[in-house]
Amino acid sequence: MQAALDRPNLISLAAGFTDNDTLPVAEVAALTRIIPRDALQYGTTIGLPRLRHELLRRWQKQDDVRRLTADDVIVTNGSQQLLYLLTEVLCDPGDIVLVEDPTYFVYLGILEAMDVRAVGFDSLANLKTKIQKLKSRLKLVYLVTYFQNPTGHTWSLEAKREAFAIVKHYERAAGHPIYIVEDAAYRDLRFEGDDEPSFKVLDPRNERVAYTNTLTKPFATGIKLGYGILPPELMRAVLRSKGNHDFGSANFLQTILARALAEGLYERHLPKLAAAYRRKRDAMVSTLDATFPASARYERPQGGLYVWVELLAHIKTGAKSRLFRRALDAGVLYVPGEMCYGKDPSRPIPQTSMRLSFGAATVNEIKKGIRLLADALS
Amino acid sequence: MQAALDRPNLISLAAGFTDNDTLPVAEVAALTRIIPRDALQYGTTIGLPRLRHELLRRWQKQDDVRRLTADDVIVTNGSQQLLYLLTEVLCDPGDIVLVEDPTYFVYLGILEAMDVRAVGFDSLANLKTKIQKLKSRLKLVYLVTYFQNPTGHTWSLEAKREAFAIVKHYERAAGHPIYIVEDAAYRDLRFEGDDEPSFKVLDPRNERVAYTNTLTKPFATGIKLGYGILPPELMRAVLRSKGNHDFGSANFLQTILARALAEGLYERHLPKLAAAYRRKRDAMVSTLDATFPASARYERPQGGLYVWVELLAHIKTGAKSRLFRRALDAGVLYVPGEMCYGKDPSRPIPQTSMRLSFGAATVNEIKKGIRLLADALS
Numbered sequence: 132m133q134a135a136l137d138r139p140n141l142i143s144l145a146a147g148f149t150d151n152d153t154l155p156v157a158e159v160a161a162l163t164r165i166i167p168r169d170a171l172q173y174g175t176t177i178g179l180p181r182l183r184h185e186l187l188r189r190w191q192k193q194d195d196v197r198r199l200t201a202d203d204v205i206v207t208n209g210s211q212q213l214l215y216l217l218t219e220v221l222c223d224p225g226d227i228v229l230v231e232d233p234t235y236f237v238y239l240g241i242l243e244a245m246d247v248r249a250v251g252f253d254s255l256a257n258l259k260t261k262i263q264k265l266k267s268r269l270k271l272v273y274l275v276t277y278f279q280n281p282t283g284h285t286w287s288l289e290a291k292r293e294a295f296a297i298v299k300h301y302e303r304a305a306g307h308p309i310y311i312v313e314d315a316a317y318r319d320l321r322f323e324g325d326d327e328p329s330f331k332v333l334d335p336r337n338e339r340v341a342y343t344n345t346l347t348k349p350f351a352t353g354i355k356l357g358y359g360i361l362p363p364e365l366m367r368a369v370l371r372s373k374g375n376h377d378f379g380s381a382n383f384l385q386t387i388l389a390r391a392l393a394e395g396l397y398e399r400h401l402p403k404l405a406a407a408y409r410r411k412r413d414a415m416v417s418t419l420d421a422t423f424p425a426s427a428r429y430e431r432p433q434g435g436l437y438v439w440v441e442l443l444a445h446i447k448t449g450a451k452s453r454l455f456r457r458a459l460d461a462g463v464l465y466v467p468g469e470m471c472y473g474k475d476p477s478r479p480i481p482q483t484s485m486r487l488s489f490g491a492a493t494v495n496e497i498k499k500g501i502r503l504l505a506d507a508l509s
Numbered sequence: 510m511q512a513a514l515d516r517p518n519l520i521s522l523a524a525g526f527t528d529n530d531t532l533p534v535a536e537v538a539a540l541t542r543i544i545p546r547d548a549l550q551y552g553t554t555i556g557l558p559r560l561r562h563e564l565l566r567r568w569q570k571q572d573d574v575r576r577l578t579a580d581d582v583i584v585t586n587g588s589q590q591l592l593y594l595l596t597e598v599l600c601d602p603g604d605i606v607l608v609e610d611p612t613y614f615v616y617l618g619i620l621e622a623m624d625v626r627a628v629g630f631d632s633l634a635n636l637k638t639k640i641q642k643l644k645s646r647l648k649l650v651y652l653v654t655y656f657q658n659p660t661g662h663t664w665s666l667e668a669k670r671e672a673f674a675i676v677k678h679y680e681r682a683a684g685h686p687i688y689i690v691e692d693a694a695y696r697d698l699r700f701e702g703d704d705e706p707s708f709k710v711l712d713p714r715n716e717r718v719a720y721t722n723t724l725t726k727p728f729a730t731g732i733k734l735g736y737g738i739l740p741p742e743l744m745r746a747v748l749r750s751k752g753n754h755d756f757g758s759a760n761f762l763q764t765i766l767a768r769a770l771a772e773g774l775y776e777r778h779l780p781k782l783a784a785a786y787r788r789k790r791d792a793m794v795s796t797l798d799a800t801f802p803a804s805a806r807y808e809r810p811q812g813g814l815y816v817w818v819e820l821l822a823h824i825k826t827g828a829k830s831r832l833f834r835r836a837l838d839a840g841v842l843y844v845p846g847e848m849c850y851g852k853d854p855s856r857p858i859p860q861t862s863m864r865l866s867f868g869a870a871t872v873n874e875i876k877k878g879i880r881l882l883a884d885a886l887s
Contacts, residue, residue: 146551154549159761163541171532171729173524208586208755215754241753351549353760375619376593376754377586382731383537384759 138462142500145464147280147436148491149352153407155391155400159351162390170386176370176379178206178358182389186346186358189392193318194328199337203360205369208380210316210345210357213369214273215241216376217312217341217359220368221270222247229261229272233439233471233484235280235314238273242473249473255290259297266305271312271341272298276330278317278435281471281486285433288328295333295340302339310365312341316357319349321434322405322412337362346388349404350397354384408436411489414497422505436490439468442483446508449482457507463500516840520878523842525658525814526869527730531785533769533778537729540768548764554748554757556584556736560767564736567770568720571696572706577715581738583747584758588694588723588735591747592651593619594754595690595719595737598746599648600625607639607650611817611849611862613658613692616651620851627851633668637675644683649690649719650676654707656695656813659849659864663811666706673711673718680717688743690719694735697727699812700783700790715740724766727782728775732762786814789867792875800883814868817846820861824886827860835885841878 177183183201190204191197207213222228224246230238232251242249250265252258262269274294276286286294295311302309313330334340345357361369373379391397415438416431423429429440448454449469458465468484487504489497555561561579568582569575585591600606602624608616610629620627628643630636640647652672654664664672673689680687691708712718723735739747751757769775793816794809807818826832827847836843846862865882867875 148551151546151550154546156544156546156549159549160541160544163538166534166538168529168532168534169731171534171537171731172529173526173730173733208758212755237753237756244750244753351761352551353547353549353764355551355755355757355759355761372622375615375622377590377733378615379733380586381733381759381762383729383733384762386731 140462142463142492142496142503144487144489144492144497144500144504145466146491147488149348149436150404150407150411150490153404154351155396158391158396158400159354159387162387162396167386170383172382174379174382174385176374177202178204178380179382179385179389181393182206182385183358185389185392187360190331190342190360193326194332196332198335199360203337203363203366205359205361205366205373206380206385207357207359207373208377209347209355210314210343210359211237212376213343213357213359214238214312214314216369216372217271217310217343217365218242218245218247220365220372221310225268226270227265227268229258229265229269230473231274231279232473233281233468233481234273234473235275236466236470238314239471239473250475251473251478255293255297258294262297262301262309266301266309269305269309270307271310273312273314274330275314275316277315277327278320278432278437280317280435281437281466281468282439283430283432283435283437285327288332291330292333295330298339308339310339310341312343315342315344316348317435318344319346319401320404320408320436322409323433331360341365346392346397350388350391350400354388356380356384356388408434408489411492411494411497412438414494415487415489415501418498418501422502424508436488438487438489440485440487441468442485442508444483447482448485454507458504461503461507463503463507465504518840520841520870520874520881522865522867522870522875522878522882523844524869525866527726527814528782528785528789528868531782532729533774536769536774536778537732537765540765540774545764548761550760552757552760552763554752555580556582556758557760557763557767559771560584560763561736563767563770564724565738568709568738571704572710574710576713577738581715581741581744583737583739583744583751584763585735585737585751586755586758587725587733588692588721588737589615590754591721591735591737592616592690592692594747594750595649595688595721595743596620596623596625598743598750599688603646604648605643605646607636607643607647608851609652609657610851611659611846611859612651612851613653614844614848616692617849617851628853629851629856633671633675636672640675640679640687644679644687647683647687648685649688651690651692652708653692653694655693655705656698656810656815658695658813659815659844659846660817661808661810661813661815663705666710669708670711673708676717686717688717688719690721693720693722694726695813696722697724697779698782698786698814700787701811709738719743724770724775728766728769728778732766734758734762734766786812786867789870789872789875790816792872793865793867793879796876796879800880802886814866816865816867818863818865819846820863820886822861825860826863832885836882839881839885841881841885843882
């Protein structure tokens with residue numbers, strides 16, 4: 132893949148990068164015209180109080196609750212770092228994490244590096260069976276709940292309620308807490324339909340849901356800040372660990388983001404972004420409709436960055452497949468679906484899907500890329 | 510300590526924070542007047558090429574060499590993150606790291622969290638004995654080589670040469686690489702005397718020295734970037750690990766720092782900083798001279814942020830000591846020396862020293878704080 136990325140003119144529908152044209156260049160320049168002195172000084176491990184306050188208020192508004200305080204909010208280097216920290220403090224080598232099948236492949240890399248086993252589930256019934264069987268070593272259930280990476284699927288509140296009840300039920304027999312880590316990184320990248328409440332609304336005593344999100348994916352990924360709303364016990368452990376990692380994210384970035392929120396810049400930016408991504412999604416889906424075989428299955432996502440395409444069983448999409456090679460030769464790159472599955476020996480890894488991102492490519496690149504892919508397919 | 514920090518009017522000679530008045534507020538605002546679009550986009554795990562190029566050139570100049578390329582340079586979230594990553598990739602639980610006695614206490618926290626044993630040495634002869642004895646589980650030697658935290662001591666090239674020869678000699682019998690991790694975080698905070706070459710000059714084939722440094726401690730800690738110059742094998746492992754942690758530091762910060770270096774702002778800032786810290790060091794040392802008992806031992810550091818004071822054996826300085834309590838009651842905080850020693854059962858932890866920082870406090874606070882400490886002592 133690195134070799135591929137080094138090729139100029141390659142159309143990448145692989146990387147989950149974000150739209151370049153809507154980056155808030157002038158807005159960020161305006162926010163840094165006057166820099167408060169404390170923005171250039173060290174901060175604290177948990178993060179800048181005024182940013183955590185803004186993040187709490189925004190979440191309270193989204194989930195229509197009045198709970199918790201800014202002390203329940205931590206700021207991290209992208210939500211990626213928080214996923215790392217949570218897994219580090221909750222899991223020992225040999226432990227198990229339940230993930231959606233398929234799931235965010237970078238998270239699978241974290242688990243592998245920590246010698247933690249990723250076990251996938253593909254329905255609520257299946258979640259129940261797996262929890263029942265694996266509960267003794269199960270420490271957390273990792274769910275990407277909005278416009279999932281890679282499928283684009285969004286969890287309904289009903290499904291969340293059911294999953295939460297299952298986890299609660301088996302936790303008793305497990306003899307230790309089982310946390311739900313809700314990765315809401317794409318929540319603000321909705322361009323159609325209505326927002327759904329998060330798992331946090333099902334956990335009024337703030338005991339079992341670790342909510343992770345980022346404001347920089349929908350604003351400016353180069354500012355790279357994530358945040359979490361965590362149960363107090365988990366917060367203490369994560370703070371100890373973040374203290375060792377870097378004792379706090381850059382105060383300068385936090386100051387900029389706090390102002391972007393407080394002054395409404397962030398909220399005003401979202402509709403621009405939504406319009407850009409909607410156009411790109413439309414370009415991708417309509418070109419798929421026009422060029423891909425009728426047997427290909429995919430949905431029309433209402434947000435996020437991805438379209439997940441499943442092909443017939445005899446068409447392999449893997450990094451070593453003829454299709455992948457053909458596509459590369461033609462100048463287009465996708466993420467082979469096989470990368471998005473944990474190494475769970477209880478089922479073969481599906482080989483016939485691809486993750487297509489409409490985040491970074493332009494509308495023209497998307498149309499051309501899909502056509503090239505369709506050619507490679509036929 | 511948290512309780513103490515919550516008290517207003519407390520004079521903290523404890524935290525290693527940096528001078529507030531010299532923070533380059535106007536300079537950073539100027540650097541962000543025009544923001545290149547790619548500064549707001551994702552970057553790569555290893556870091557921004559133009560920043561790594563500037564960092565390499567600066568190091569080559571400091572060490573008067575022409576070696577290596579920007580591919581040997583990685584950018585991290587402060588040098589703290591790099592210390593974490595290096596230790597994570599090199600050590601397994603139960604392994605041993607040799608550290609100076611005393612050493613940077615936050616690094617001891619990293620080792621403890623990873624179940625790695627910190628063993629201290631206090632002379633080159635002692636380093637030799639310890640390596641010989643412990644080599645089979647010894648993975649790295651951690652050295653703060655410029656204005657050490659906490660003692661203010663700077664390693665001479667002679668001492669480095671001898672230490673490097675000792676490590677090389679016993680590495681053969683160890684049967685695995687033993688790396689020197691050189692923490693040069695205070696190198697640019699010199700306000701008197703001449704720079705010393707780093708350990709890297711002793712490792713022309715770039716095999717065994719991991720050099721870590723930061724440009725944001727002498728510039729603006731709120732920008733929080735560190736960097737390392739690493740042997741290729743170690744670089745590959747650290748990149749894999751950083752990929753899991755956060756897949757790269759914020760591009761926006763890297764863009765600012767690259768420009769501060771390229772435009773000479775960083776170099777022009779250093780003498781201002783040196784002048785401010787020289788004044789503060791003078792205020793601290795002259796007040797110590799005037800008020801502390803003649804039996805107190807301390808040196809006059811030529812850089813960095815710390816004065817290390819050793820008292821008579823019957824005067825305990827620990828967090829539970831009468832002196833610490835008295836000092837707190839009087840409104841002044843220091844770091845008890847006992848925090849700076851690894852839990853090595855082969856020697857009792859020294860109890861009679863204190864680390865005093867002249868970084869964040871003003872000249873008047875420093876004078877008043879030392880006087881209050883002297884009162885508590887008498």
